[in-house]
Amino acid sequence: MTIRVGIVAEGPSDWLALEELMKAIHPDIDFDFVHLRPDMTLVSQSPHGWKGVRAWCQQEGARLEALLSGVPGFPIHLLVIHVDCSMAHNVSALHPCPPARDTADALRKVLVQDWLSLPTLPGFAVLATPSRTTDAWIVAALDPPYDGNVLLECDDDAERELVRRRFLRLRNGEVKKPAARYLPLAESMAQALDHVCDVCTEAARFREEFAAASRSIVET
Numbered sequence: 001m002t003i004r005v006g007i008v009a010e011g012p013s014d015w016l017a018l019e020e021l022m023k024a025i026h027p028d029i030d031f032d033f034v035h036l037r038p039d040m041t042l043v044s045q046s047p048h049g050w051k052g053v054r055a056w057c058q059q060e061g062a063r064l065e066a067l068l069s070g071v072p073g074f075p076i077h078l079l080v081i082h083v084d085c086s087m088a089h090n091v092s093a094l095h096p097c098p099p100a101r102d103t104a105d106a107l108r109k110v111l112v113q114d115w116l117s118l119p120t121l122p123g124f125a126v127l128a129t130p131s132r133t134t135d136a137w138i139v140a141a142l143d144p145p146y147d148g149n150v151l152l153e154c155d156d157d158a159e160r161e162l163v164r165r166r167f168l169r170l171r172n173g174e175v176k177k178p179a180a181r182y183l184p185l186a187e188s189m190a191q192a193l194d195h196v197c198d199v200c201t202e203a204a205r206f207r208e209e210f211a212a213a214s215r216s217i218v219e220t
Helices: 012-025 049-069 085-091 100-115 134-140 158-164 179-191 193-199 201-219
Strands: 002-008 030-037 078-082 125-128 169-171 174-176
Touching: 002 012, 002 049, 002 201, 012 030, 012 078, 012 134, 012 179, 012 193, 012 201, 030 049, 049 078, 049 085, 049 100, 078 201, 085 100, 100 125, 100 201, 125 201, 134 158, 134 179, 134 193, 158 169, 158 174, 179 193, 193 201
Parallel strands: 002 030, 002 078, 078 125
Antiparallel strands: 169 174
């Protein structure tokens, strides 16, 4: 059986990390990934980043089940919605870190109740709320290990570690993440999944929740 997963994410590099992670969580399942957000064909008209995720949720929240049904014979079985905890201050969801979970919990509540306008998250949906960003999961897999002054899940500057180690480049003050450079990092992260989940509690939560949602599809 092939499980089709629709992904709503802040950016294309998050697609790569989440896809490799999902494949590592269930190597026995064939996945087909559908990129729902960001829409790279609408660069000028469509907001990217967390505002793009918010816009998608506000637009589609009332009709998620219809959206997933899609074209007959081509359903989306699971929906993964990603937003980084680094933006939590924009929606009054920021809490002291550690623990990372306090901010993630508050952000999830905002996403479900305010953005999707739902009382609870549907069973076919899984949230990915990395603390502070997906890049922390990537950095957790590096060798030698990250040795910052701040706990990795609480470090707003984790992506700069990838620049310091020359995996990525800085241009005009922004860390660039082309697929050709980021995909090998995502693959390495997935190969070190157990360690990444030991270091990053939100990665462990995503593994647990996505594994459970995938099993429910297979067993249906």
